[in-house]
Amino acid sequence: MILAKAKQPFNVIAVHIVLLTYTFIALFPVFIILVNAFKSRKAIFNSPLALPNADTFSTIGFEKVLSKADFLLLFGNSLLVTVVSLFFIILFGAMLAWALSEYKFTGRTLLGLFMAIGIMIPIRLGTVSILEIVVALNLVNTRTALILVYIAQGLPMAIFILNEYMSQIPKELKEAARCDDVSEYQIFFSIILPLARPAIATVAVFSMIPIWNDLWFPLILAPGESTRTVTLGIQQFIGQFVTDWNAVLASLTLAVIPILLLYVFFSKQLIRGLTAGAVK
Amino acid sequence: MASLSLRKINKRFGKVHVLHDLDLEIQDGEFVVFVGPSGCGKSTLLRLIAGLETISDGEMRIGDHIVNDLSPRERGIAMVFQSYALYPHMSVYKNMAFGLKIDGQNKQQIDQKIRDVASKLQLDSLLDRKPGQLSGGQRQRVAIGRAIVRDPKVFLFDEPLSNLDAALRLKMRIEIARLQKVLNTTTIYVTHDQVEAMTLADKIVVMNGGHIEQVGAPMELYNAPQNKFVAGFIGSPAMNFLVAGVSTDNNTNVITLANGQTLPTQQHLKHGTQLTLGIRPEHLSLYGAETDLAIEGQIESVERMGDITYIYFSMPGHDLITMAQQGDHQLPIGQIIRAYAKPEKIHLFDESGKAIKLS
Amino acid sequence: MASRSRFPWHILVFILPGFIIYTLFSAWPLLDTMFLSLFKQASSGERVFSGLANYQELLSDPHLSEGFWNALWNNFKFFLVHVLVQNPIGLLLAALLSLKGLHGAKTYRTLIFIPTLLSVVVIGFTWQLILSPLWGITPNFLKSIGLGTWFQPWLGQEHTALLTLALISVWQFVGVPMMLIYASLIAIPDELIDAARVDGASAMRIFWQIKLPLIVPTLGLVTILTFIGNFNAFDLIYAVKGVLAGPNFSTDILGSYFYRTFFGAQSSLGSPTMGATVATVMFLIILMGVMIYFYVVQRRIHRYQL
Numbered sequence A: 001m002i003l004a005k006a007k008q009p010f011n012v013i014a015v016h017i018v019l020l021t022y023t024f025i026a027l028f029p030v031f032i033i034l035v036n037a038f039k040s041r042k043a044i045f046n047s048p049l050a051l052p053n054a055d056t057f058s059t060i061g062f063e064k065v066l067s068k069a070d071f072l073l074l075f076g077n078s079l080l081v082t083v084v085s086l087f088f089i090i091l092f093g094a095m096l097a098w099a100l101s102e103y104k105f106t107g108r109t110l111l112g113l114f115m116a117i118g119i120m121i122p123i124r125l126g127t128v129s130i131l132e133i134v135v136a137l138n139l140v141n142t143r144t145a146l147i148l149v150y151i152a153q154g155l156p157m158a159i160f161i162l163n164e165y166m167s168q169i170p171k172e173l174k175e176a177a178r179c180d181d182v183s184e185y186q187i188f189f190s191i192i193l194p195l196a197r198p199a200i201a202t203v204a205v206f207s208m209i210p211i212w213n214d215l216w217f218p219l220i221l222a223p224g225e226s227t228r229t230v231t232l233g234i235q236q237f238i239g240q241f242v243t244d245w246n247a248v249l250a251s252l253t254l255a256v257i258p259i260l261l262l263y264v265f266f267s268k269q270l271i272r273g274l275t276a277g278a279v280k
Numbered sequence B: 001m002a003s004l005s006l007r008k009i010n011k012r013f014g015k016v017h018v019l020h021d022l023d024l025e026i027q028d029g030e031f032v033v034f035v036g037p038s039g040c041g042k043s044t045l046l047r048l049i050a051g052l053e054t055i056s057d058g059e060m061r062i063g064d065h066i067v068n069d070l071s072p073r074e075r076g077i078a079m080v081f082q083s084y085a086l087y088p089h090m091s092v093y094k095n096m097a098f099g100l101k102i103d104g105q106n107k108q109q110i111d112q113k114i115r116d117v118a119s120k121l122q123l124d125s126l127l128d129r130k131p132g133q134l135s136g137g138q139r140q141r142v143a144i145g146r147a148i149v150r151d152p153k154v155f156l157f158d159e160p161l162s163n164l165d166a167a168l169r170l171k172m173r174i175e176i177a178r179l180q181k182v183l184n185t186t187t188i189y190v191t192h193d194q195v196e197a198m199t200l201a202d203k204i205v206v207m208n209g210g211h212i213e214q215v216g217a218p219m220e221l222y223n224a225p226q227n228k229f230v231a232g233f234i235g236s237p238a239m240n241f242l243v244a245g246v247s248t249d250n251n252t253n254v255i256t257l258a259n260g261q262t263l264p265t266q267q268h269l270k271h272g273t274q275l276t277l278g279i280r281p282e283h284l285s286l287y288g289a290e291t292d293l294a295i296e297g298q299i300e301s302v303e304r305m306g307d308i309t310y311i312y313f314s315m316p317g318h319d320l321i322t323m324a325q326q327g328d329h330q331l332p333i334g335q336i337i338r339a340y341a342k343p344e345k346i347h348l349f350d351e352s353g354k355a356i357k358l359s
Numbered sequence C: 001m002a003s004r005s006r007f008p009w010h011i012l013v014f015i016l017p018g019f020i021i022y023t024l025f026s027a028w029p030l031l032d033t034m035f036l037s038l039f040k041q042a043s044s045g046e047r048v049f050s051g052l053a054n055y056q057e058l059l060s061d062p063h064l065s066e067g068f069w070n071a072l073w074n075n076f077k078f079f080l081v082h083v084l085v086q087n088p089i090g091l092l093l094a095a096l097l098s099l100k101g102l103h104g105a106k107t108y109r110t111l112i113f114i115p116t117l118l119s120v121v122v123i124g125f126t127w128q129l130i131l132s133p134l135w136g137i138t139p140n141f142l143k144s145i146g147l148g149t150w151f152q153p154w155l156g157q158e159h160t161a162l163l164t165l166a167l168i169s170v171w172q173f174v175g176v177p178m179m180l181i182y183a184s185l186i187a188i189p190d191e192l193i194d195a196a197r198v199d200g201a202s203a204m205r206i207f208w209q210i211k212l213p214l215i216v217p218t219l220g221l222v223t224i225l226t227f228i229g230n231f232n233a234f235d236l237i238y239a240v241k242g243v244l245a246g247p248n249f250s251t252d253i254l255g256s257y258f259y260r261t262f263f264g265a266q267s268s269l270g271s272p273t274m275g276a277t278v279a280t281v282m283f284l285i286i287l288m289g290v291m292i293y294f295y296v297v298q299r300r301i302h303r304y305q306l
């Protein structure tokens, strides 16, 4: 009896070496930050690559940072802005996508093109006017201003993805409902929205990351103490602490950890969302 | 050209054991068809032969060489895929030239071969087209051409006709049969369609659940299926199965049907054994002799095709019994019908499904 | 029953909320910005129409134009580094990850994508620390592999800072081309690859002659997305180098230049109308890129039905 070895048409070991090397390159900087955030200043400089041990372990950085800044507030702001924006991007995006894919009305193509501009042209380029509008509406230094801008920013991509998906929903489903005299709103909320869940997940993934990580609009529209997001907070914070390594490393760690934790739980959905378009 | 031999072939995907101890001999130039229900492992076996999957256990030879560890190319096989798998960005010509170029053949040689095969398959006018500009039937022929041009030792086909419409399928079936006769290359053809198997094969391999159920010429399988699975799988419409038992009548064993009818048998069957009796629909008749097996039931449905009539009738404790009668028969639904079968056309299977010789 | 209104109100209800927000906070501001670029702001705050004077000033006034051309040129270099480094690495990683039967592909993919998720600000500071001569991680590492003399304060030198920042950005965003290309690679039917293997093609040949030609449209898409992203990048420069994009403006790109023109920095005062002018020029550049993509690249590239 011959036990055949698994034979691949490529050099498995070489492939793993390349991938491992790159994974190392991708993770090393993050690792260094996380490790050193929990060490004393001396240890950070003397043995930056070592894991913290009984001698070197220290949370002095976190103590300093947390006493000087309200991280909970920063996170709260980021979370609020991201979640509310996401909710409305999905709701309004789905409604528009549904109207565009389902109903024939004059100006439909034009409306589609109009909304598509936002996919290609970054909203940042309208900042001068956005600021003027926000000032006029008396929304400077509010989270509402950020939310409105992020909804406008997220809608085009959301509509694009959802429209594509909704136009593939079988006609029979809607027509059966219409025969039963179900209202158009009910069709949308109780049939179409639940069916579009996979596409909605993709939209959520695509919209969430840029909102959470954005520096530009928080800096310009809502830089105030009480409305700062994490990204902006960290940026300003580290500026004050440049020479206090413990504090800098602790701030970075505080910014990274929640994202990493979320990623641990949702990476599957996230990556599925990112690759969804092609894998159908 | 080459013969092919499989010894105790096993295939596992991780913990899933897909193929179990397969033994098979294929002669040089033979047209062999693997047939069986979907998921029984036909494609997997074909891919093992192709060298696209590794053999978990066992030995495979092509000609005199053990090929377990050889790549598809080294095995000298060519394959036609269900989806045709033509390279979408290459013209028909380049599709056919791709493998030859890798073999390092020179341009003139390649050109010569392609023109040759193209004319055999009426592809001459399509050589510059991309696969996207071809119809389904044309793509199919290109896929076959791409295989032929390699001049392989063994041709492998995986359900090549299942994406075509009925008319084209028939045409291509005849074409494939003709080509194989001309080229006389050993061919293995996978299908789940028993009609394709019966019409194309020199030898049919019936598979089920990762096992080979029977190997034989089409008529051999039709006339003498070795088990109930093969009996039910080969032949269309499928064979009828009746519940039967063994009882003693005047010191001789007889087979008893549910309706009390008995059939004499010379076999030494134990009293009380449960049997299954098989009769093909085309072997049931509206008329018969005293010695024939006769069954009765109520007509549930009649399908009149003109040349042939299918009558479906119910018998308590059985699936619908199918009967095929030549010519047109107008029979009222609900009527009680009596059907006869010649004793020599009857198949018997024991409890494990193995065939028992009746004679 | 009263006669039913024929007007399809529901369509309006579906369209309006999103339409209003999008128009008010995205489309209108873009248009208004272009409009604003045709005005000059008097010191009284009043705006007067000035035609294309702002553009003329931006492109030729020695005070302004030097900075603009510098930022534009830097931005092109920034983009070039992405095209030449980010996309090939993304392609390589995607090609390896999509190999059939490769163990651990999912884990690699998940891990390599992590930097892409983090905010540019965090990434900027992280690399600043790692490359810092004070901390010594990089110099020590180079010393340990015998290249100690190679170390330079890359982020601090005029001739290396931009390249270093571009590479940091590449490091962060390589996940995007990797994912997009990966998705299009695994969409190639298995039977096609099997057919090529039966034809005797090696993994290398399959990649170059079968897979690569089939994913060219995705490479085009990745390139235009990179272009758009690079030509309104800002966060990384601002986080690492501040508004002045030092040393000596060597890391200034259009995004940071726009910010400075709008809000002012140090001695120079900001001007909304001049800011709008810069934004409009950026808009035109991006529009040009998008047009080239749609009319030249998209049309020439054939999308094969798989």
Ligand SMILES: Nc1ncnc2c1ncn2[C@@H]1O[C@H](COP(=O)(O)OP(=O)(O)O)[C@@H](O)[C@H]1O
Pocket: B013, B016, B018, B036, B037, B038, B039, B040, B041, B042, B043, B044, B045
């Ligand atoms: N790559 C694989 N990994 C795990 N199981 C597989 C794989 N390929 C096939 N199988 C399983 O092996 C069995 C036989 O499959 P296949 O050979 O494709 O059947 P057939 O071609 O007869 O329809 C099926 O149960 C299938 O699920």
Ligand SMILES: [Mg+2]
Pocket: B042, B043, B044, B159
């Ligand atoms: Mg199959």
